Amino acid sequence: MDLTHQLEDREQDLDAARSANRGLITRLSMSVGASTLSYMSMDDLVWQASNFGGLPPRRVDLLLEHGHLDLAIQAAAERSEWFCAKGAVEELCRTGKFAQALKVMEPFVVTGWPTAVWAKEDILLRAGRPQEGLDLVRPEEAGRTSKSECHDFAELLVRAGRVDEAIEMLVPHIDGWWTLSVLVEITTGQERDEQVLELIAPHAVSARQARGESRWNHPFSNAQELQAQVLERAGRVDEAIRVLGHDIAGDHYLTQNTLTAYARLLARHGRFDELRELATGQNAHTILDIYAGALRDHGRAKEAETVMRDAIAADDWVGYRAWLSSVLLRDGRLDDAIGVAAPGFGWSDCSNLLAPLVCPLLDRPEELLHLMEHPSVVPHYDHEEFQHWWRAFALAGLSRVDEAIAVAEAHPDPWTDLRIVKAGLLRTAGHLDAAAAELRALGTIKAREELFEVLISQGQAAEAIAVHPTVAEQRAAKPKPKPVLLSEGGYSLEPPF
Known part of the structure; x- marks a missing residue:
């Protein structure tokens, strides 16, 4: 048989398969009560x-x-x-x-x-x-156009090659930081930097004066960093650093974002002396990670590590440990990363240092189990189910499924049906048929959603779609909010108020 006939036969086979899939979706949808x-x-x-x-x-x-x-x-x-x-x-x-x-x-x-x-x-x-x-x-006439519609349409005009029209459309709406940011964003690479700088200039001047006048709610609080951004992309880097550096040195700025924008500007252009000076003293918590990151980006990883370890020794702040442990993990130094983060494994939710190490290891079960077996990893703050779930997941990933299920059964997740957790562990361990059977037997909305992914893994895409709950089923199953008693002023009479 020649190649042409082979291709024709192949196309006929594909058409037949598509038809079979469509038929299967229809039949299976009817079997689970979904309208086709x-x-x-x-x-x-x-x-x-x-x-x-x-x-x-x-x-x-x-x-x-x-x-x-x-x-x-x-x-x-x-x-x-x-x-x-x-x-x-x-x-x-x-x-x-x-x-x-x-x-x-x-x-x-x-x-x-x-x-x-x-x-x-x-x-x-x-x-x-x-x-x-x-x-x-x-958009409709200007008076009825929302700010969001104006921004979106201006972006489309740029994509259509009509940059000047886009700028003309935005200018009447520049009454705060949002539209000014959109203007800068959509004109990137459009050779309109001088025009944009002229539009930003008066707002940057006003923002510089605002702090001295205690106008903390100034509408253009980002104007200075946007000005530096446009100067930089226009090739005027020294001017951008000089102007924004003068603002930072004189405290003529309103938000921390302006400070970090200046630090990142210095980092991008290798201005290590200025950046090191900025990262000491009162700005250390905000800037030191930018400085250390710049050192790494320029091939000075050992120096960056030393900077952060010295900072931890002098001021054991959670941010320093978080940065260094994450960097060490990315470098493949798991034990070193654990050593840095372990003192924070028992800290409160917002500063706990265990989860940032767990997440990159979710597809590396051997290393994840090694982490979970560290003596500092203990249940705490009413969230012990996370530690138990992570351990079970790691065991399942190593095909130790019976041990994984035993962990889950001993410490059930309060938010999830244990049978769904069990099916997930079976799936992680590669026991797809058993996972599918568990989910089919359960038959809930959540189980059918999980079953979709198992069936896709088994090459049964048509059935996967058919068993997945419809929008109507999902909406019907979603708990309705309880009515809340309100006062005459419209405030809740029940906690939380």
Whole structure:
């Protein structure tokens, strides 16, 4: 058989597989009570977007990573799955299939939901049809245009190559830090730096004066750092450092962000002497990690470590230990990282140093178990379930599933059904059939959501979509907030007030 006939046969096989998958989705959806053709409403779409309802982005990504674009498109059409539509459209646009992307998005656009309308505009812009896209979302007259719409439309104008129009649109709305930030952002790389600097200048002058006048709520508190940012990108680095450095030295600034912006400016350009001076004294907690990071970025890792260890010895602040332990872990020095962080394993939630080490190790079970077996890792502050769950997860990752389940059973998670935890441990240990059986037997909304991921791993994508709860099922299962008694002034009469 020649290559042409082989390709034709292969395409026929793929068509047959797609048809089989579509049929399977329909049959299985009926078996779990899900409608194959759902009524699409703006209310449901808003709920999906705000609650990550339906198939959320992570599960859609999983579907697409396994090559099931056709099933994502079908779920968008038949189940009104917004994130399936978004993911499918992105994939279609990436491969230049703009007409099909528009077809996927159109049913969502018809509802009148602004988010979908803007998504259609994005497709048109990427398809080389900028005028159609701009006409679709062009704001109404200025008096009725929200600030957010103005910002979004200005960004689109820049993407369409109409930079001057974008600037003209923003200028009347520059009444505070937000619009000024948008102006700087959208003009990056557009050769309009001198024009932008002229617009920023009076606000930067006013911000410099505000601190001396105790006007802490100045609307342009970020003007000085934005001015330095534009000077830097215009190639005027020395001027940016001189101007912003003068503001910092004279305390002519309003927020800590301006101080850190100056430190990062110095770091980007290797001004270590100025940065070291800035990082000492009263600014150390804010700036020292920037200085140490700059040293590392310039190949001076040992010096950076010494700087931070000296700081810990002089002032045992949690921020210093957090920075150094994380850096040591990234360098593969787990025991050293544990040694630095261990004194903080028992500190309160906001400063506890265990979780920042755990998270990078979640896909490295041997190292995670080594960490969890450190004597300083003990249950505390009513959050012992985290330590027990992490230990169980590590054991499961090492195929010690019976031990993992025993840990979970001895210390059940108060927020999650123990059977779902057990299924997760079985899945982590690679026992997919057992995990699927556990979740099928449970059959709850949460179990069906977890079952989706197991089935995808088993190559059963059509069934995975079919068993996943619909938006309507998720909404019905979500607890309704209890009515709150209010005073005549509209305040709650019950705690929390």
